[in-house]
Amino acid sequence: MLNKSLFLLLLVVCFAACETNDDPIKNTSVSIDFSHRFNQQAVTSNNFNALQYTNGFGTTLSLTRLRYLISEISFTNQQGIKTLVKDYQLIDVGENTGMLIDGITLPEGTYSLNMRFGFSQTANTSSIYPDLNAASWNVPQMLGGGYHYMQMEGRFLDLNNQESIYAYHTISAVQNPGPDNIREDPSIALTLGEINITQDAIQINITMDIDQWFENPNLWDLNLLNGMLMGNYTAQKLMQENGQTVFSLQTN
Amino acid sequence: MDKLYFLFKPTRVINWMYMVQKAPFILFFIFLTLSCDIDDSQHQRYEPIPVNIAVPAVFSQLLPEPQIPSDNPLTQQGVLLGRALFFERRLSADNSLSCAGCHRPNEGFSDQRRYSVGIDGVAGFRNSMPIVNIAWNTKNKFNWDGSANSLEEQVLEPVTNEIEMHNTWANVVATLQNDANYLAKFEAAFGSPTISKELAAKALSQFIRTLVSGNSKFDRYLLGQTTLTPLEEEGLAVFLDENRGDCFHCHGSPSNPLWTDNDFHNNGLDENFIDLGLGDITGDPAQFGLFKSPSLRNLAFTAPYMHDGRFQTLDQVIDHYSEGLVYSPTIDPLMKTVSQGGVQLSLQDKAALKAFLLSLSDPSLANNPAYQNPN
Incomplete structure (x- = not known):
């Protein structure tokens, strides 16, 4: 009787164990949405063109265009296995394009989300992305080549309270613009934190706080730095420093 | 018995x-x-043969595939019909004007008159826009003012425009329906002897998508088949230099051989607008005075320049960007030097820029046998 009981017990344990192993790993549908704020106020294309924002320097400004590039979008699980979900994404806020990446499927688990603002030095090779070429996203060779990271443009009220224009473009930082330029990579590796993916579907929101481009840590005076910034090595380095706190992660 | x-x-x-x-x-x-059996044999006859656009080598290297709508794939029969319609004067009310009348193959598929003149002798108010490399217009906004959201939509309008062909599509369809030659062409292209304006628009669009220009001196330079003169090379440098021409943001670059961004800009022509451009279509005051950037290809053949053809020569165009910019509330922020009146090019820079711009012209376009009048 004891032998039979032990046998039955063993059988039950075996079945229980088998049930656990047979449990399929649940996949979750993941999407990434990019949203934008200025001083905590949501910004969409509907808010463009109006002089309604005040930057950290105290300058009133508007947005007329905001396009930027995110690359190397990846999830890394706790075992260190990295899943690259998109090589790059061009986001155009004014045109409402590129603001959602969907169709991502990941097994349940905890992941760290990483991406890069702009291209890395090696990925930032001139002319190799046909869709970005057609979008005129290129940077001339004399300015280091490759592609833009961001084009933010608009108007501002200058020191005389007159409307003026700005083109805040971020690219590689180039010393000695021209045929013998020396290029540095000011793209920003974004470690956006951990995400627990357990539901059937999850939308991850990446927020760009536009105001940060103008104030943290470098207060930006549009009266002095409003155009011709692509070949301005110092300006590009300042932009890179300000870009460190621009992006953050939210989950719904 | x-x-x-x-x-x-x-x-x-x-x-x-x-x-x-x-x-x-x-x-x-x-x-x-x-x-x-009869029906089947008819169906068997309806086998339009798919064709691809002849993509220039430079485009293959640098650009995405041409954009063809899934409901209007290119076929040999469709393109041939579209070509016949493009040169067909009976699209106009008095049988005098075809599409090619204002989009002339030997004028870069544009019109060297400042304003094209319609069948009633009335001139329009914009310069005819060149219609080459349309298949790479991924923004799907057509005309100087973006008034059409697809090529199929765009080609319908000139027929009924009172200044242009001043006809009705009902008349056009009736005319074509009475022509056995067109009945056969429509049947071959679309499997139906019933002609409609929608099918005519599809055929016209198919033909227009085949109008490709990618054989300029600069294209051959990119392919390593020729060299630029020192002046042309210097002109390219002016074009790409943010502190000189700064042309590349709106007009492409050696990486974007369309030489346009297919987007809309106010390039500092006027303080006050007579023509609102994109803003006239959207009603948005922030878009008043914005017009589509034209391609810089074939400038040797497409004078005069700007949406209203106000500049007769390339020199005048270059002078405008150098010293003639004026501020207006919707000026594009890419016109960074508007407060100084422009980019202030030297005479040497201007000459170089002009030489480079002319290297983007493609003389083979006008003589391409596939683009000639078949009627």
Whole structure:
């Protein structure tokens, strides 16, 4: 009787164990949405063109265009296995394009989300992305080549309270613009934190706080730095420093 | 007797009577079968042959595939029909004006008159826009003011425009429907002898998408087949230099051989607008005075320049960006030097820029046999 009981017990344990192993790993549908704020106020294309924002320097400004590039979008699980979900994404806020990446499927688990603002030095090779070429996203060779990271443009009220224009473009930082330029990579590796993916579907929101481009840590005076910034090595380095706190992660 | 009995044997008589009774049905069945055969042979004749756009080598290297709508793929028959329609003067009310009348192959598929003149002798108010490399317009906004959201939509408008062809599509369809040649062409292209404006628009769009220009001196330079003169090389440098020409943001670059961003800008022509451009379509004051960037290809053939053809020469265009910019509330922020009136090019820079711009012209476009009048 004891032998039979032990046998039955063993059988039950075996079945229980088998049930656990047979449990399929649940996949979750993941999407990434990019949203934008200025001083905590949501910004969409509907808010463009109006002089309604005040930057950290105290300058009133508007947005007329905001396009930027995110690359190397990846999830890394706790075992260190990295899943690259998109090589790059061009986001155009004014045109409402590129603001959602969907169709991502990941097994349940905890992941760290990483991406890069702009291209890395090696990925930032001139002319190799046909869709970005057609979008005129290129940077001339004399300015280091490759592609833009961001084009933010608009108007501002200058020191005389007159409307003026700005083109805040971020690219590689180039010393000695021209045929013998020396290029540095000011793209920003974004470690956006951990995400627990357990539901059937999850939308991850990446927020760009536009105001940060103008104030943290470098207060930006549009009266002095409003155009011709692509070949301005110092300006590009300042932009890179300000870009460190621009992006953050939210989950719904 | 035996024979008679054989023929009129009771059971056989019943069979004959049965056959006679059923004859109409059998005949009808045979007719149906024949009809089906006829229909099938018609369907077999409707086999439009898919064709691809002849993509220039430079485009293959640098640009995405041409954008063809899934509901209007290119076929040999569709393109041939579209070509016939493009050169067809009977699209206009008095049979005098075709699409090619204002989009002339030897003028870069534009019009060297400042304003094209319609059938009633009335001039328009914008310069004819060149219509090459349209298949790479991924923004799907057509005309200087973005008033059409697809090529198929765009080609419908000139026929009914009172200044242009001043016709109705009902008239056009009736005209074409009475022409056996067109009936055959439509049937070959779309499998239907019934002509409609939608099918005409599809055929025209197919042909226009085949109008490709990618054989300029600069294209050959990119392919390593020729060299630029020192002046042209210097002009390219001016074009790409943010502190000199700064042309590349709106007008492409060696990486974007379309030489346009297909987007809309206010490039500092006027303080006050007579023509609102994109803003006239959207009603958005922030878009008043914005017009589509034209491609810089074929400038040697497409004078005059700007949406209203106000500049007769390339020198005038370059002078505008150098010293002639004026501020207005919707000026594009890429016109960074508007406060100084422009980018202030030296005479040497201007000459170099002009030489480079002319290297983007493609003389083979006008002579391409596939683009000639077939009628």
